[in-house]
Amino acid sequence: MIPAFDADPLLAACMFLAAALYTSVGHAGASAYIALMALWGMPAAAMRPTALVLNLIAASFASLRYWRAGLVRWRALWPFLAGAVPAAFLGGSIELPSEVYRPMVGAVLLFAAARLLWTKTLPASTAWRDPPVAVAIACGAAIGLLAGLTGTGGGIFLSPILLFMAWSAPRSASGIVIVFVLCNSAAGLLGNVASVRALPDGFAFYAGAVFAGSVLGSTLGVRLPWLFLQKALAAVLVIAGTKLIGLH
Secondary structure, three states, X not given: OEOOOOOOHHHHHHHHHHHHHHHOOOOOOHHHHHHHHHHOOOOHHHHHHHHHHHHHHHHHHHHHHHHHOOOOOHHHHHHHHHHHHHHHHHHXXXXXXXXXXXXXXXXXXXXXXXXXXXXXXOHHHOOOOOOOHXXXXXXXXXXXHHHHHHOOOOHHHHHHHHHHOOOOOHHHHHHHHHHHHHHHHHHHHHOOHHHHHHOEOOHHHHHHHHHXXXXXXXXXXXXXXXXXXXXXXXXXXXXXXXXXXXXX
């Protein structure tokens, strides 16, 4: 445990909001949790395991909701998982020095911000097809490795791939991505189980906030006013991403 970082009610409230927003579109929120932890000055050693465990909490409940709604298409999901899970395990086992980890995560957050701000009509809105198995496995491996290294679930990368390549209808993409995130987060954490000793004091406080947010977000789904809120969340990601990279 890291006693130097005590529980902060405002941070927990922000994590609740992030979990609600992300699970409403089939993500678990790791990039937002990392952004918030960076803004609050949480030690770098605690950020990756904390984000992964929070991801597991959010994705577990959300996966169940999307599964019950019939939005998880296994034909589109399993090739990505086949490549991603072992790669995420490998990535999670690699301990990167702070000077490498921080800019890498910062770049991930900036990518996530760009993804949130993208409003162009997607090809998947008009027609879609199942992804080629070999290509999906290769994409999954690349996403899984990056997810394990950075402490994210990889959903911010898989979602645009599915939609831009028209490999899933927009609605079912949420179900595919959330289960992918759940499996990837578990694999990344298993790759370095010892890292959970770095969870901050008051972690249960944040875990409760994220679980409550995932209940709200996955229940409301796409009915939340996402366009306005995603831009506000993107601003947080940009600020934290530039902070991690070292731009001031």
